[in-house]
Amino acid sequence: MSDNTDLIELPDDGTPANKQKSPPWPKGVSGNPRGRPKKSAEAREVEALARASSAAALDVVLSIMQNGDGDRVRLAAALAVIERGIGKAGDVVPVPVEVAEGATLADRAQAIADAAMSGVVSVSQASALLSCLASVAKVREVEELEQRIAALEAQKP
Numbered sequence: 001m002s003d004n005t006d007l008i009e010l011p012d013d014g015t016p017a018n019k020q021k022s023p024p025w026p027k028g029v030s031g032n033p034r035g036r037p038k039k040s041a042e043a044r045e046v047e048a049l050a051r052a053s054s055a056a057a058l059d060v061v062l063s064i065m066q067n068g069d070g071d072r073v074r075l076a077a078a079l080a081v082i083e084r085g086i087g088k089a090g091d092v093v094p095v096p097v098e099v100a101e102g103a104t105l106a107d108r109a110q111a112i113a114d115a116a117m118s119g120v121v122s123v124s125q126a127s128a129l130l131s132c133l134a135s136v137a138k139v140r141e142v143e144e145l146e147q148r149i150a151a152l153e154a155q156k157p
Contacts, residue, residue: 097121097129105137 065077099111116126
């Protein structure tokens with residue numbers, strides 16, 4: 001080993017010395033209080049022009065797909081049309097996951113896991129479905145809390 005090799009010294013807790021352990025702002029305070037920056041007028045104008053030209057662009061892609069020189073060009077154009085129209089493969093669950101009417105969220109989660117384990121849906125599709133189910137559960141939880149708070153406030157004299 002040569003003497004001029006740079007070594008990263010590790011502190012006692014094992015994290016690299018140049019890595020912060022926590023954000024530089026206080027807990028509970030956003031690191032970006034103003035949120036995402038607004039788009040410039042030029043960016044909004046480009047988006048509007050792109051939207052206005054979408055139909056013409058699709059016509060060009062369809063023409064290339066039907067009349068293009070070479071299989072690669074036609075295939076790329078066909079894939080662009082398909083992905084724009086129905087999404088990329090895996091974006092849509094091919095077979096609905098069967099659940100009993102009135103099933104609980106836990107029952108639905110189990111049905112999704114069973115469908116993934118039996119190969120009815122892919123693991124990534126099951127993960128996306130479970131994520132959606134978790135969002136539904138969170139919404140229901142908030143709704144229930146709102147109802148409880150309203151009931152408690154209605155009891156106040």
